[in-house]
Amino acid sequence: MDAVVRTAHGSVRGTTGDGVTAFLGVPYAAPPFGADRFRAPRPPEPWDGVRDAVAYGPTAPKPAYTRPYDRLLDDPAIPGDDCLNLNVWTPDPGAAGLPVMVWIHGGAFRNGSGAIPVYSGRNFARDGVVCVTINYRLGVEGFAHLPGAPSNRGLLDQIAALEWVRDNIAAFGGDPGRVTVFGESAGGMSVTTLLSLDLGLFGRAIAQSGAGGIAQDPDDALLVTREMAARLGVAPTAEGFAAIDPAAIIPVQAAVAAEVAAMPDPGRWGATTAAGAMSLTPVLDGELLARRPEDALAAGAGRGTDLLIGYTAEEFRLFLMPSGIAAVLTEELVGLVTAGMGVPRGIPAAYRDRHPGQGPGELLSTIITDALFRVPAHRAAAAHAASGGRTWMYEFAWPSPNHDLGACHALELGFVFDNLSGDPDGLSGPNPPQALADRMHRAWVAFAADGDPGWARFDPSSRLVNVFDDPSDEVVADPRGDDRKLWD
Template sequence: MTTTTPTVRTSAGPVQGTSRDGVHAFLGIPYAAPPFGPRRFAAPRAPEPWDGVRPATEYGPTVPKPPYAPPYDVLLPEPQIPGEDCLNVNVWTPDPGASGLPVFVWIHGGAFVNGSNAVPVYDGTAFARDGVVCVSVNYRLGVDGFAHFADDGPPNRGLLDQVAALRWVQENVAAFGGDPARVTVGGESAGAMSVGSLLAMPSARGLFGRAVLQSGAGHHALTPATATRICGYLAERLAVPPTREALAAVAIPDLIAAQQGLAAEIAVMPDPARFGEVAANLMAFEPVVDGEVLPDLPIRAIAGGSARDVPVLVGANRDEQRLFLVPNGVVDMVNDQLLELAVGGYGLPAGRALEVYRASRPGATAGELLADVATDWFFRLPAIRLAEAATQAGGGTGGRAWVYEFSWPSPQFGGRLGACHALEIGFTFDTLAHEAHGVLTGDVAPQELADAMHGAWVRFISDGDPGWAPYDVQRRPVQDFGAEVRLVEDPRGAERSLWDGIR
């Protein structure tokens, strides 16, 4: 049964949500002013206070973004909700009248161009049921969030939005029962890469005490030169100068269409001479190492001690890249020649590397081998490097890291999806029952694995220890969440060693 909740007073005014089965949900609360009109491409500003009690019973507007292209529009369903108050948060709490509860702030993924906090699999009910105040965040995406202008436009607006949301949490979460001194920030994919950036950002320091990074870490960010060039290519498509003022005058649908056209061009012809580091990761809009908001590549900053007092839970899925190669059929189009080119493009000595990868994968096709190599380059090695950096920079008890791998294989696409990208989210949020996620998991996803994984996340958020040995570079313990839950030392160590000095 759903009923109205008590009124909670936030810094901008009172809100009233809904209550069901002992969990109170407050949805669509603005943490910043609408980023349109004179505030377009500007740093986030405080929301306008409101009079009276604001209903917080439905998800708020989503930020400007394109739909996913088929088949990902079905595999990763996400809502489009109109409205300008798109910089909003959702809060789930077991008791607004409580005090001192741990807090989990969630930053969604979507390659920095898609996603929202209204995606059903991010429902925070299970965290609140288990004593955690869960907060999910919208932030500006694509051109609005990450285009790097040649003139005075502030850089990394999407990251600045996340910092503004974390500040909102510091100011307001006590009113929902949470403890502002017990905040964990987490995310998946681009959300995890955002968390990696936050670990490196001076403006985020002190706003959270722990971090969870699922399938993303600290390697993905652009140089200002590449980011400025990308913005220039976008402006060329629109026949306007690459300035904040000129692009702000372009209608949002036209801007998003140009953004999609640029992404398609990069995907078809990822030329490093034209697109720089974007040619490898295919994300045209992402955090930029601007020297101020983001002073350095996150992994370098973390290794230098930027987050030495922040314990991290970090990991990846066993078959991440299969999400991007199996549903569209590309996995079967890869031949040996293309495989060798790709492996060389990632910096590995192709002959030796493929010999090592093939040794533990008898019968694997060229496409399947490419998926494993790309998974290591894009996700697994960055997670390991972040764990190494956090462990070595921490000293004493601070800066410890725990590493996991998710290896339960989806039965979808004839079992070829494996433990693909995004598959673990329904397990960590304990939202397997949400029909939308069943497109990835099928109808046989084991609830006991969700119980184990979600329970580990709750323990880390609440106590700072998910329940297995912290990472060290001698034994390299990794908690494997798969057909069974077990601790493995240095899984696929031969492949990991190939990347030393390369990734």
């Protein structure tokens, strides 16, 4: 059954099934190529008639995942220039005032899209929410710091998508005054960054495995730009990169990203690049981003927005265990990596004393889980709560039975979307606990609808955290607080 909705740029036709209507591949900005490449997004050209929105639209240029991650993480590539598009699932286009959730995908600012199967918003719509998933520019196209171009183009895309939601979501049954933005990993970092800007485009925010400590200084970002430009044989400017097809840039972009991740050397890449072990991230350009998001939150930014923030208990195992890297790590390499990422000097020795049963690979996973995810989440939560913001915190602790992953990065996604695939070789294995998905998904829906996920609020003194696990959840005061305090 078809359904037609009128947007500000033209009418779109979606499909209805099982009580949910989906509109896929709806453009929210013009294709970011040709004269619009490396520019801020602009609105799409209006169209006449009714545009079919029955299949996912093109995805932004990006590399394919390498083994073994190509088996663990879906990332479909859909060709075409019209990649700044979004998808909407609604329980009823004719309704009014429904809560809205806008999903910002992760992928280290270089992978991902709104078309990844686990991100289907169908089950959010089933439960009364209008769910939107978006694409944004990635890698060099979205995040390289290029003289002659606005910085943070990927963030500008996200803002343009949120403005589209503000202006159009009522036509799909949603309330533009009841918008929750949520995201994971780079998407969670994006959520915290957007929260720090006080844009007025959403009233609630959920940051999954992404807090407010990631942002490159411009000089550090230019080191990455210059290295890629040298390998491509072009000037390190927007004009220089514009002479190269995006597909030709991606192999060089991927090689530099792999080098930064494997050995985050501040002498080569700059301290703020090495700290996140990512080559391309949001940049402190002094225009859109004047200060690091966690510093902005500490100064009171975002305090009028409700915040749900959290992490998985063993984030970094995803990056060390299935690849086999953990098995070959030595104590010396642990010291080099942690020093390069700016981990305080005494932390590795203190963690070694506190976790005597862990080998080098597991020890590095524990340290970097805290350095990149858990401790920054606590800092963001404490800053937001101390400024008067309503704040909740969670930990996802259920361990996957697959690939020695434990409670790793991205494992919670299928549970949040209530979309467990049961892939025997995937992140969650063949029989993930549906009851856990029921509880976690229900909490996200409740937060979006009513502003309360169902457990006590976080404050800097008690630090109450809802720990999601199977067979049941538990609210814990400052889990592994002795480790966390080492970072104070």
